[in-house]
Amino acid sequence: MTEILSVRGLSVTYGKVQAVRSVDLHITSGETVAILGANGAGKSSIVRALTGLVRVAGGDISFQGQDVTRLSSDRRAAAGMALVPEGRRVFGDMTVTENLQMGGYLAGRAVAERTETMFALFPRLRERRTQLAATLSGGEQQMLAIARALMRGPSLLVLDEPSLGLSPIMVQTIYRAIKDLRDKGMTILLAEQSASVALSLADRAYLLEAGSVVLEGPARALRDDPRVREVYLGG
């Protein structure tokens, strides 16, 4: 298995606040890896640093063998990294189809074909294809955000809190889709607060506290770890 992402000694600071302290993590091809932690533990900061949205204070990020630490977000996207941002952030003033076009323009000619694949993955989006994204429900927007990220055929899909603010039924739907992707061999990095859902489909996980990794290992082992049970799985 080849290593897709390798992060060494990553630190992120906002002014005087150190949000991420010397974190190491790696993902191999085809793996689904979860980053768990409470609010403010540093999950989003790691995601933002990986995708080039914040400047790192220290450490190296290597993606598919290439050092991307100093690359801008659009370059990392071109290199094959795709982000489903926290809060979905679809292009509200564009139709569903236009959102997908935006996501897929890097894919060039394959856009029409990929759009069909996305509609097959999320049939709901096909029904709403001419609708403005702002008028979709939260769950539909999350589907769209995921589909938009998949449009360019990324080699790593990064999801930031995909379950945030969604109804339990919608969380199930979204996670079923993520599981589908995993089963088809997509490499996935998942930052998630609700540990139980994330651990149900991840292969491995990292547990963050105050910006540092306090626990890491196979998802099954983490699920049984008393520390995780106590804090995140409701005792």
Next chain:
Amino acid sequence: MVWTLAFAVFAFLPMVGGDYLLQIGAFVAIQSIAVIGLGLLTGFAGRISLAQGALYGIGAYTTAILVTELGVPPLAALPAAIAMAVLVGTVLGSPAIRLSGLYFVMSTIGLQQIVWIVLIHWSGLTGGPQGIRGIPPLSVAGFAFDSPARFYLAALFGSAVSFFLARRVVASRFGLFLRAVSDDELSSATAGVHVVRTKILALALSSGWAGAAGFLHAFFLRFVHPDMFSLELSVVDLTMAMFGGYRSLDGMLLSSILLGSASEYLRPFGQFRLVVYGFILLLTMMVAPRGILAAAGALLRRR
């Protein structure tokens, strides 16, 4: 389609209207070019600029200087006018393009004032407060657009070209980027769009349209003066672009026609014209923030 027809109908104006009407028509046509250019920046890229008048002036002065001082044939001044406006707009505007909303607007007022002051004080080049007189009529391959009817048709042609060109831009992939960037910069960047480059390109396009409007303006009155390109013109252009609507080139063209011809009726207000425009801008933001066409559409649907 509707607009192709409308432009064709407007082309018959010389058969029914007198010189006065044709001059207003030419003025509206020229103005619409600057407004549509500004619309690419404000309506599509979401950057509000109060420097369009200055860039318009750069185009007009470049044209005036080239044809009077250097004897350049009129049409050859067009690419120069566009290039100069693009150069000034992007060189002075690019450092500010990263700034968020209000700060960007403030910096464009700065750009507007810098250009105006240069036009007034660099007398050696611009004629200073005297302006530049004696601009020959617009002529192409020996044919002079020297009557109000002829010039009106040339201006109308320019307006039509700029409008249909802008439509191409908006419908292109780059048009999609513009809307994406104004919607959500983070999502655009992570979708692979170079956000800053996209905004600078929008600024360049908008400046280019202003330059083209300035080119025609120089041949319209055949005289240029710094006060023609003051902050007032920028406010008027912005009002027209906002009134016309967010992401609606049709609306912008319509509002150029409505407000552009209205500026004649506002003449009795003299210096207070700007107050009237300010009022229209304020009302638009409050009542129809997405412009007249969107507001009219919403009204019709409610029925």
